[in-house]
Amino acid sequence: MITKLITEITETRKSGAFLRKPVKKGEKPERKYYGIREWQAEHSISRLFRTSIRLQTAFDRCFSEFGMTAQEAAVLLHCAEEGETSAGKLARAIGRDKAKITRFVDRLEGNGFLSRKSDPRDHRLSIIKTTNSGRRVAPRLKARFEEVRGEFFEGVLNIDIDRLETVLQQLHANAERLCEAKQRKVERE
Numbered sequence: 001m002i003t004k005l006i007t008e009i010t011e012t013r014k015s016g017a018f019l020r021k022p023v024k025k026g027e028k029p030e031r032k033y034y035g036i037r038e039w040q041a042e043h044s045i046s047r048l049f050r051t052s053i054r055l056q057t058a059f060d061r062c063f064s065e066f067g068m069t070a071q072e073a074a075v076l077l078h079c080a081e082e083g084e085t086s087a088g089k090l091a092r093a094i095g096r097d098k099a100k101i102t103r104f105v106d107r108l109e110g111n112g113f114l115s116r117k118s119d120p121r122d123h124r125l126s127i128i129k130t131t132n133s134g135r136r137v138a139p140r141l142k143a144r145f146e147e148v149r150g151e152f153f154e155g156v157l158n159i160d161i162d163r164l165e166t167v168l169q170q171l172h173a174n175a176e177r178l179c180e181a182k183q184r185k186v187e188r189e
Contacts, residue, residue, distance in 0.1 A: 075104045080130045080138035
């Protein structure tokens with residue numbers, strides 16, 4: 001079975017086309033690949049999603065001893081570095097929507113790491129500040145982020161990290177463009 005699969009993959013690489021399995025009468029045809037690049041791209045996207053999920057899980061486990069997720073830790077660190085900020089500024093800095101940031105801030109405030117007060121110039125806005133407890137834990141959070149990043153990139157050459165950054169920037173730009181196109185389509189309908 002494995003030998004047959006390897007032979008099929010080898011043959012399809014030589015021919016430049018890949019079909020998962022032959023279609024029997026009455027069956028729905030499976031995805032047809034017109035080249036190894038298309039096949040590899042689909043698997044790369046799948047691997048990217050799986051890696052992202054595993055990385056998020058690993059980061060969250062590393063911050064559970066602090067009673068927070070990695071994203072909450074990132075919010076707390078950003079607040080500690082800024083002194084005071086707003087949910088909108090946090091959302092832009094962290095790359096999450098304001099609703100998600102508000103949930104993170106709610107939880108961090110409930111645990112005594114952040115505080116909120118109304119902006120005296122605009123009562124619709126809140127000023128978010130780190131509490132003494134938040135400032136005390138921030139250096140440990142920063143050290144933990146650095147430790148986990150080091151472990152994640154262990155065995156990866158600096159030149160490969162640079163290439164990865166270039167590829168991820170392009171993929172992010174492509175994803176943004178797709179999201180914007182979908183949003184425009186929804187708005188037109």
